[in-house]
Amino acid sequence: MTMTITHLGSGSRGNSTLLETPRAKVLIDQGFSGAQLVKRLARLQLTPDDIDCVFLSHHHGDHGGGAKMLQTKWNIPVLANERTALELDLVPEMTTFFEALDLVKVGSDLAVLPVPVPHAGSDNVGFVASYGGERAAIITDLGSWTEELVTHVRGCEHISVEANYDHNRLMHGPYPYSLKDRISGRGGHLSNEQTGRFLAEVCTEATRSITLMHLSEKNNLPHLAESTVLYFIDEVFSGDLRISGQNGPDFSHYIGQESTVVKPNEKVAK
Numbered sequence: 001m002t003m004t005i006t007h008l009g010s011g012s013r014g015n016s017t018l019l020e021t022p023r024a025k026v027l028i029d030q031g032f033s034g035a036q037l038v039k040r041l042a043r044l045q046l047t048p049d050d051i052d053c054v055f056l057s058h059h060h061g062d063h064g065g066g067a068k069m070l071q072t073k074w075n076i077p078v079l080a081n082e083r084t085a086l087e088l089d090l091v092p093e094m095t096t097f098f099e100a101l102d103l104v105k106v107g108s109d110l111a112v113l114p115v116p117v118p119h120a121g122s123d124n125v126g127f128v129a130s131y132g133g134e135r136a137a138i139i140t141d142l143g144s145w146t147e148e149l150v151t152h153v154r155g156c157e158h159i160s161v162e163a164n165y166d167h168n169r170l171m172h173g174p175y176p177y178s179l180k181d182r183i184s185g186r187g188g189h190l191s192n193e194q195t196g197r198f199l200a201e202v203c204t205e206a207t208r209s210i211t212l213m214h215l216s217e218k219n220n221l222p223h224l225a226e227s228t229v230l231y232f233i234d235e236v237f238s239g240d241l242r243i244s245g246q247n248g249p250d251f252s253h254y255i256g257q258e259s260t261v262v263k264p265n266e267k268v269a270k
């Protein structure tokens with residue numbers, strides 16, 4: 001029995017991640033239009049009606065812009081902190097507030113822990129999902145990280161984290177100074193190097209897979225993100241490193257115990 005982690009897409013034009021256990025289907029963030037969400041879920045043989053609930057990290061449009069529509073069009077409950085819910089004007093009867101560091105149980109087999117992260121003009125959280133004795137972290141949009149975050153993410157079997165920009169490309173790129181400042185500041189986004197340093201603090205032998213998310217289309221390139229991060233974690237990490245682009249879903253990772261080894265073309269009963 002496993003929980004799969006699948007990014008439906010990641011970047012400044014929309015983010016959403018599907019967590020799927022045998023008993024629950026949960027989205028982390030919903031920054032896509034309804035049509036885009038339907039299309040992306042269809043590639044996994046799912047529809048929005050299959051989704052049990054949605055957790056929101058923060059209110060920025062690329063993460064929460066499509067949340068209220070899920071409530072009004074598909075009756076899907078949304079979980080968010082108070083600031084995020086207010087900013088997005090969520091439907092009160094279909095919204096559950098969570099507090100930072102309060103574990104939220106979903107059904108009988110999944111638990112999700114919101115952990116605060118610094119990100120300008122928002123009350124942003126990263127999430128650590130627990131299933132089958134293992135943990136997956138989904139963390140994006142943060143200008144820096146805290147000891148508290150390191151404590152909760154260290155040793156996770158899967159880590160999805162943003163690698164937003166390459167420092168040189170940002171500084172020599174087209175953005176005006178004020179925007180460069182905001183992106184690289186404490187309240188902005190993580191550079192490839194910062195992501196590498198963060199991962200070096202949290203990766204252990206238990207960490208099997210890493211996904212780099214939310215790469216800037218103007219200020220980053222996949223091979224720069226990958227090589228920079230690997231430079232910092234080479235000694236501790238020998239698992240699967242991938243990059244989630246804007247047009248997913250492309251791949252899934254899993255946590256939890258496999259009941260048996262899956263061979264090609266062999267279906268395992270869950």
Ligand SMILES: [Zn+2]
Nearest residue numbers: 012060062141
């Ligand atoms: Zn974002």
Ligand SMILES: [Zn+2]
Nearest residue numbers: 058060119141
């Ligand atoms: Zn944001």
